[in-house]
Amino acid sequence: MKGTLREIFLERIRQALGRSTLQPVEPLEVDHDLVRRPLPVAADASRARSELFTDRAQAVGMKVVTCQRTELATTVVNFLTEAQISSVQISSDPIFDQELIEPMQETSIRVVGNEIDLDTLYDGIECGITMASAAVASTGSVMVSASDQESRLTSLVPPNHLVLVPTSRIVDDLFDLSISPKNPPSCVTLVTGPSKTADIEGVLITGVHGPGMVQIVLFDG
Amino acid sequence: MNRSSTPTSVDGEPILFPRGTHDIRSRAAVFLRDETLQGAVREATTLKDQARRDVLKEAFGEDVDQIRSIAGEIKRHTIDHLDYYIETWIDRAEAAGTRVHLAIDHEEANRIVVEIAREKNAKLCVKSKSMVTEETRLVPQLEAAGIETVETDLGEFIIQIDDDAPSHIVMPMIHKDRKSVARAFVRELGAEYTEEPEQLTRIAREHLREKYRRADVGISGGNFLVAESGSLVLCTNEGNGRFCTSAPPTHIAVVGIEKVVPGFKDLWLLLHLLARSATGQPLTCYSQILTGPRRQEDQDGPTEMHVVLVDAGRTRILADPEFRESLGCIRCGACLNACPVYRKATGHAYGSVYSGPIGAVITPLLQGLDKNPTLPEASSLCGACFEACPVNIDLPRMLVALRRKTRKRRGTLGERIGLWWLRRVFSSVLFYRVAASIQRFALSCLTGGSDRLRAAPGPLSGWTRDRDLILPARRSFRKRWHDRGGASR
Amino acid sequence: MRILLFIPCLADQFAPRAAEATALLLEHLGCEVIYPEGQTCCGQAHRNSGDEEAARALVLRMAEIFEGDELIVTPSGSCAAMITQHALGLFGAATPVPANVQSLVQRTRELVQFIEQDLGLAPDEIVGGPGTAASVVAWHPSCHLRELNRFQASGRFLESIPGLAVKRLRQEEQCCGFGGTFASKFGAISGALAEDRCAALEESCAPVLLCNDTGCTMNIEGRLSRRGTPIQIQHVAEWFCQALGLQSSDEGSKDERSKDQRSKDQGNS
Numbered sequence: 001m002k003g004t005l006r007e008i009f010l011e012r013i014r015q016a017l018g019r020s021t022l023q024p025v026e027p028l029e030v031d032h033d034l035v036r037r038p039l040p041v042a043a044d045a046s047r048a049r050s051e052l053f054t055d056r057a058q059a060v061g062m063k064v065v066t067c068q069r070t071e072l073a074t075t076v077v078n079f080l081t082e083a084q085i086s087s088v089q090i091s092s093d094p095i096f097d098q099e100l101i102e103p104m105q106e107t108s109i110r111v112v113g114n115e116i117d118l119d120t121l122y123d124g125i126e127c128g129i130t131m132a133s134a135a136v137a138s139t140g141s142v143m144v145s146a147s148d149q150e151s152r153l154t155s156l157v158p159p160n161h162l163v164l165v166p167t168s169r170i171v172d173d174l175f176d177l178s179i180s181p182k183n184p185p186s187c188v189t190l191v192t193g194p195s196k197t198a199d200i201e202g203v204l205i206t207g208v209h210g211p212g213m214v215q216i217v218l219f220d221g
Numbered sequence: 222m223n224r225s226s227t228p229t230s231v232d233g234e235p236i237l238f239p240r241g242t243h244d245i246r247s248r249a250a251v252f253l254r255d256e257t258l259q260g261a262v263r264e265a266t267t268l269k270d271q272a273r274r275d276v277l278k279e280a281f282g283e284d285v286d287q288i289r290s291i292a293g294e295i296k297r298h299t300i301d302h303l304d305y306y307i308e309t310w311i312d313r314a315e316a317a318g319t320r321v322h323l324a325i326d327h328e329e330a331n332r333i334v335v336e337i338a339r340e341k342n343a344k345l346c347v348k349s350k351s352m353v354t355e356e357t358r359l360v361p362q363l364e365a366a367g368i369e370t371v372e373t374d375l376g377e378f379i380i381q382i383d384d385d386a387p388s389h390i391v392m393p394m395i396h397k398d399r400k401s402v403a404r405a406f407v408r409e410l411g412a413e414y415t416e417e418p419e420q421l422t423r424i425a426r427e428h429l430r431e432k433y434r435r436a437d438v439g440i441s442g443g444n445f446l447v448a449e450s451g452s453l454v455l456c457t458n459e460g461n462g463r464f465c466t467s468a469p470p471t472h473i474a475v476v477g478i479e480k481v482v483p484g485f486k487d488l489w490l491l492l493h494l495l496a497r498s499a500t501g502q503p504l505t506c507y508s509q510i511l512t513g514p515r516r517q518e519d520q521d522g523p524t525e526m527h528v529v530l531v532d533a534g535r536t537r538i539l540a541d542p543e544f545r546e547s548l549g550c551i552r553c554g555a556c557l558n559a560c561p562v563y564r565k566a567t568g569h570a571y572g573s574v575y576s577g578p579i580g581a582v583i584t585p586l587l588q589g590l591d592k593n594p595t596l597p598e599a600s601s602l603c604g605a606c607f608e609a610c611p612v613n614i615d616l617p618r619m620l621v622a623l624r625r626k627t628r629k630r631r632g633t634l635g636e637r638i639g640l641w642w643l644r645r646v647f648s649s650v651l652f653y654r655v656a657a658s659i660q661r662f663a664l665s666c667l668t669g670g671s672d673r674l675r676a677a678p679g680p681l682s683g684w685t686r687d688r689d690l691i692l693p694a695r696r697s698f699r700k701r702w703h704d705r706g707g708a709s710r
Numbered sequence: 711m712r713i714l715l716f717i718p719c720l721a722d723q724f725a726p727r728a729a730e731a732t733a734l735l736l737e738h739l740g741c742e743v744i745y746p747e748g749q750t751c752c753g754q755a756h757r758n759s760g761d762e763e764a765a766r767a768l769v770l771r772m773a774e775i776f777e778g779d780e781l782i783v784t785p786s787g788s789c790a791a792m793i794t795q796h797a798l799g800l801f802g803a804a805t806p807v808p809a810n811v812q813s814l815v816q817r818t819r820e821l822v823q824f825i826e827q828d829l830g831l832a833p834d835e836i837v838g839g840p841g842t843a844a845s846v847v848a849w850h851p852s853c854h855l856r857e858l859n860r861f862q863a864s865g866r867f868l869e870s871i872p873g874l875a876v877k878r879l880r881q882e883e884q885c886c887g888f889g890g891t892f893a894s895k896f897g898a899i900s901g902a903l904a905e906d907r908c909a910a911l912e913e914s915c916a917p918v919l920l921c922n923d924t925g926c927t928m929n930i931e932g933r934l935s936r937r938g939t940p941i942q943i944q945h946v947a948e949w950f951c952q953a954l955g956l957q958s959s960d961e962g963s964k965d966e967r968s969k970d971q972r973s974k975d976q977g978n979s
Contacts, residue, residue, distance in 0.1 A: 006311070009323040012532065013478070014304040016539035025305045028298040030291045032486045034284055035493050060503065114520045122434055139493075139503045151520035152467040156460060174489035181450040181485060184512045186317075186522055187467065192504040195460040199376035199392070200418040201399050202265050208375055208422055209429065210460025210507070246896060253898055267881060561885040565899045599896060601889025601903075602758055603853035618799065624760030640756060644764040647719070647751040648771070657723055673935055683894035687901025688932035691724070698722045698729035701958075702745050707733065709745040 036173050037138060049137045049170050050218060056140025060193035061206065062214040069221045073103040076129070076162065079215055080109055085126045085160060089116065092149045093131040095164070100129070114151045121157050128154035128211070132165040135216075138173045139192055142216060146187040155191070161211040163191070166221040227361075228384045230569050236386035237355065239572040244595045249566035258396055262567050265395050270558040272501025273609065280497065292494055293613030295487045296549030299448075303539065306448040306481045307530070313451025314528060317513030322529045327357040330531045334359060334440065334473055335366045337527055341471050343368050343437035347429075349455070349462040350374040351442025352390060352552055353477045353531055355574040356587070359440070370440070371432050373461035375425055382409040388568025388576065391499045391554035396567060429461065439465035439523065443476035444551065445491065446528075449484040452512040453528060456495060456505040463507055472514070472523040477531050479548040491551060494611035499553040534587040543622050547582050549612045556606035556616060562599050571596065578606035578616045585623055597623035635680060654699070661693050668692060711829070712742040714776055716784040716818065719751045720924040725785075727958060728924065728945030732785040732821055734956045735947045739829060739836065741783075748775040754792040757800065758890050766800040769793070773810040781828060782818045785947055787923045790820035791854035820855070822864050822922065822946060832870065836950065839873035843952035847944075848877040848916035850907065850930065852923035853885050868920065868946070877914040881906065888929040904933035912939055919943045 014020065042048035054064045067075040072095075080088065087110040090096050104111050112125065130150055134143040142163050144155050155161050171177055179188060195210030206212045227235040231251040234240060252258055277285045299306050311321050324330035330353075338346060346368055348360065360381070363370040372381040376393040380386060383405040387393030394402075399416045406412040412424045441462055445454035453474050455462050466472045482488055496502040515522030538544050557563045557577030568576040573584040573593070581596040590597075597620045606616045628636070646656040668674045674690040676682070684690055702709065713736060717729040733743050753768030772793070776782050784790050797815050801807045825831050839845075849868055855861045861883070869876045887893065887903025894900075907930050911919055919941055921927050931943050944952075951958065 005323055009325065009530075009532070010304055010308055012325070012536045013307060013539065016536040017301070017304060018540075019304075022304055022308070023302075025302045028295060028483065030294050032291070032490050034288055034291060035281070035490050037280070056503065060506075118434060122430060141504055141508075146515070146519050146522055148518040148520065152463070152522050156463050156467065174492060175486055177485075177489075179450075179485060179510065181313075181447075184317075184450050184452060184510065186511065186513050186516050186519055188510040189463065190504060190508040191506065192502070192508070193506040195458070195506055197375045197422065197459050198500075199374075199379070199394055200402055200421055201261065202268065202392075203418040205419055205422045208426060208459040208461070209373070209433075209464055246898070249896075250898055253902055559883075561887065561903050562896070562899055564884075565902045598892070599899075601853070601885045601887060601892045601900070603885035603889070604856045605853070605883065605885065608856055621758060621760055624758070625762055626760070628760040636759070640759055640761050640764065643751075643755060644761075644767070647753075647768055650748050650750060653719070653750045660723075673932075675936075680894055683897025683900070684932070686897040687936060688904055688929065689935040691928060691931055691935065693723040694726045696726060698717050698726035699747075701726055701730050702733070707745055708743065709747045 032175065036175065039137070039172060046167060049172060050167050053135055053137040053140060053170050054218065056137065057142070057216055058140070060140050061196070062140070062142075062193060062216055064216045064218055066218045069219050072164070072217070072219050073099050075217055076100055077103050077107055079162065079217070080104065080127065081107060083160065086110060087112070087125050088127045088129050089113070089121060089125045089154050089158060090129045091131060091151065091154055095131065096129070114154070121153060125158045127160040127162055128156070128158040129162045130155045130164070132163050132169060134177055135165045135170045136174055136177065136190070137170055139190075141190040141192040142214075143177065144189050144191060145185040147185060152187055155189070156210050159207060159211055160213045160215065161191075162215045162217065165216055165218050167218060168221060228386050230572070234572070236569050237572065237574050238358075242591070243572040243593055245566060245570050245572070245599050246595060248570040248572070252567045252570055253565060257398060258567060259565070261398065262395055263564055265392055266558040266564050269392075269500060270555070270609070273498050273555055273558065276497045276501045276503070280493070280503070288490075288494070289611055289613045292491055292611055293546075293549060295482060295490065296551070296612045297546055299482055300479060300539065300545060300548050303478065303481070306483060307478055309448040310446050310451055310481050311530075313449065314513070315451070317451050318526065319451065319513050320525065320527045322527060324529050324531045324533070327533050330357045330475060330529050330533065331359050331362040333529050334475065335362055335368070337471065337473055338363060338368050338438050339366065341437055343471075345432065345436045346370040346438045346440055347373050347432050347436040347465050347469065348440040349442070349457060349465040350377050350393070351440070351475055352574060353442055353533075354440070354475050355387065356533065357475070357531070359475065371429065373429050373432070373465060375422060375459060378425055378429065379405060386569065387574075389554060389557055390552050390575065390577075396569065433464040433468045436469040438471045438473060439469040441465050441472065441474045443474050443480055443528070444495065445488055446476060446481040447485060447488050447510070448481050450512055452510050454488060455509045455511065456492070456507070457509075458500075458506045460507060463509060466509065466511060467522055470523055471525045471527070473527040473529065475529045475531060477533070478535050491612075495551055495553055498555040498609070498611040538583070538586050544582070544586055544619055546614050547579070547586065547619060549614055550579050550583070551612055553611055555609040555611060559605040559609035561601065561603060561605065566599065578620070579614075582616055582619045582623065590623065590626055594627050597627060639680070657693070657697060664690070664692050711740070712744060712780050714778065714780045714782045715743050715745045716749060716776065716782050716789065717745070718784060718786045718789040718924070720928070721786055724928055725924045725945065728785055728927075728948055730958050731945060731947035731951040731956075732783070734958065735950050735954075736783060738954060738956055739825065739831065744780070746775045752789045752792045754789060755890055757792065757796055762800055769797045769800060769811060769814070770808065773808065773814040776814055776817075777810050780817070781824065782814070783821055783824045784818065785821050785922060785945055787820050787852045787858060787860070788854040788925055790818055790823070791857040793818040795857045820858055820860065820922070822867055823858060823860055826863070826867055833867060834870070834872050837871065837953045839953070841953045841955060843949050844918040845873055846875045846877065846916050847918045847920045847949065848879055848911055848914045849882070850879060850886065850919055850921040850926055851882060852921060852926045854923060864922070877916045879907070879910040879914055881910060886926045886929050888925040890925065893929060900929075901933070904929050905937075908933045908937060908939060911941055917941065918949070920946050920949055922946045
């Protein structure tokens with residue numbers, strides 16, 4: 001039955017296009033690259049990319065702090081302490097397990113993983129900590145992808161989102177993101193700013209449903 | 222939540238679906254006198270219009286027009302091969318575990334969604350903003366089936382509880398002020414009265430968080446479908462779209478068939494334009510690419526993902542090469558913001574889910590020109606919409622083409638005579654000169670010797686409503702040229 | 711250079727001084743100006759009203775009357791746009807476009823576009839300063855300059871005139887609300903748009919508004935008259951003629967209309 005309906009549906013489209021059978025489609029040749037803008041000239045391309053990413057991410061209202069790989073734990077803990085955040089949910093990335101959890105707990109921050117129940121997540125957690133799967137310099141976006149390590153809700157439900165971005169994962173443009181068309185993650189989200197609205201008389205408000213604060217920690221790695 | 226009947230407009234007709242023949246002018250006349258409304262719409266549209274131009278120029282410099290035209294080519298190519306790309310998308314989406322449903326009309330689309338919700342024993346649906354579900358009037362259908370359905374986009378939420386309707390594709394409550402929100406929150410949510418947008422937003426946030434937690438089904442629209450991967454792409458700012466597609470165990474997306482693009486590189490190009498054109502952002506805060514339900518190894522996400530592909534008149538537009546390109550619209554709202562007529566008439570005057578220039582084109586195509594004969598006329602053909610369109614849709618051309626259709630079907634007698642007369646007049650210089658003299662004489666009779674007419678009869682009364690008509694000069698250019706012995710042939 | 715002068719019907723009747731100034735300016739710039747007598751209308755009103763057949767007939771008529779190799783120059787942006795942007799669209803895929811229509815489309819120019827692109831003249835090569843013309847003006851870019859891709863260019867041209875201060879209007883890109891029959895059919899909306907332009911104009915404090923489309927001029931002038939705002943409207947060509955001291959056939963009288971009025975008043979008394 002479904003096959004039939006599908007055929008009827010597609011047949012209607014085909015008829016509207018004035019043909020009776022599916023015709024081979026030549027892929028469209030257009031210059032997508034015209035949209036790309038060259039990176040600012042710099043001796044070190046990777047550095048230029050990081051700088052552009054930082055500028056653009058800040059321009060859309062996210063906060064960026066840069067640190068060395070070795071300073072990662074200190075930077076994260078400092079941020080949490082300064083923001084007076086005492087409870088976090090954290091993805092299960094190996095870096096987190098090995099380097100972050102202990103120092104956070106040492107500063108009496110409550111650290112939970114993906115196993116917690118929804119009530120705790122909605123009511124008790126102040127910050128979600130995740131690892132970016134990529135970042136885009138030209139738009140200042142951070143990409144988070146659902147996986148066995150990353151929950152969708154960690155970067156969404158708590159009012160603050162702290163996201164770690166290794167500089168090596170920054171790409172120049174959206175075109176450089178590697179999302180396999182054959183088997184993409186079930187949910188890929190490009191985060192480009194804190195949650196916001198201007199629905200009431202055009203007044204900009206951040207933190208509507210999603211996190212009102214996005215803190216990026218950019219580190220060498 | 223107590224929902225009354227369909228919200229009505231100043232003419233007593235349903236805001237988005239007036240019965241009978243709709244004349245945009247009848248509502249516009251009332252809205253033009255509402256100074257608060259005029260101020261709000263002018264402010265919001267001009268700001269967004271300026272933001273669009275500024276950020277596009279900043280991002281792409283002199284290449285903007287060429288990029289718009291490439292974006293248009295991508296959409297046109299996809300639409301010209303919609304059979305292929307839709308089939309490809311369905312295959313890939315099903316391979317990724319998405320359950321694809323096909324709806325030929327509004328009723329079928331609604332029925333499919335209600336059935337899925339029933340099957341899940343759903344008590345509560347959370348819904349993010351979607352134009353096509355406004356078209357199909359999905360929410361009342363779900364509520365009629367006893368399933369509480371909550372709009373979660375802040376603007377749409379306010380509109381829902383205040384029994385109103387969206388008046389702009391991107392800024393749905395552009396016509397409402399904070400006072401009406403404050404009153405609705407007191408009345409419907411039992412909140413304390415406040416007019417502070419920040420606090421109003423907090424109230425909505427807390428209210429809706431409870432809903433996300435309890436919801437059985439999340440409903441969304443879709444900005445794009447990527448054929449090569451079978452993905453659904455959602456662009457939102459508030460995060461409610463992410464909640465609706467991540468928190469409840471079932472996600473249903475309702476999407477028009479025209480939303481498909483071939484591949485990711487096409488998606489990236491269009492994403493570079495969409496938010497910049499809509500709100501002046503480089504990208505919306507969240508661009509989600511959803512491909513199937515949660516995988517076994519995933520930590521969370523809906524266990525079922527359904528996509529309802531909706532035709533509902535699209536194939537009819539597809540069949541007419543003259544209007545086919547209107548299906549390329551990515552619903553950014555830039556043409557509304559740029560349109561002088563939208564700014565004055567405002568959204569509800571159009572009597573349609575889609576207002577502004579794109580609405581003036583697709584509303585007659587989707588709902589019938591006979592019901593909407595004045596929409597294609599509601600344009601000075603200034604071309605601002607065409608210039609603003611990120612996918613380069615020639616809206617003025619289609620407005621004129623629709624005028625041709627209306628004229629053939631139901632042009633008024635006066636209009637027909639007028640055009641016929643003008644045609645005769647312009648067909649020979651002699652006629653033209655005689656007619657010009659008659660015109661000048663007739664007009665000077667009306668003015669009683671003055672050089673300007675302050676109140677004209679008949680079809681010219683529209684002109685003299687707010688303006689004088691300065692009479693033709695005594696000596697036409699032709700006469701002057703002749704008098705000074707200019708060279709002619 | 712020999713050119714054919716295209717004076718659209720509205721300009722012929724409602725703005726003959728702008729039309730004449732166009733001819734004078736072109737002659738001053740060394741052009742031999744020929745006025746084809748048979749011209750009436752380009753078909754814009756019919757095309758915009760959806761009467762393609764009549765519009766096509768009028769375009770064909772125009773193509774015959776303007777046959778030749780000379781460039782065709784018009785003071786009206788909208789009529790230039792009608793010919794160059796829309797005339798070909800009146801012929802469906804099945805109907806071949808006659809050669810003289812093709813040629814008409816290729817040879818038609820709006821005045822400022824012609825001066826800049828075909829004569830290759832910059833403003834300072836034409837005029838040293840405003841002379842007796844206004845030294846502060848506001849500029850209303852007509853919407854059809856958009857179609858001609860001259861929206862910004864025409865403004866820049868004016869801004870580079872030596873000694874002339876050009877005030878850009880608030881929301882300068884917003885249509886004045888003319889739109890042909892739209893102005894009458896949608897009188898309330900059109901009137902509100904005309905008011906927006908007049909308010910912006912008043913805000914600019916410029917004593918003169920420059921514009922190069924008769925439709926916009928009639929509309930804005932009509933609204934200014936209704937609200938009693940004494941701001942003069944000139945076509946760009948009129949401003950140039952005044953700055954250059956070129957005399958129109960009004961024999962130096964600054965305002966033919968007031969002269970008309972005076973003579974009429976005298977006749978009445």
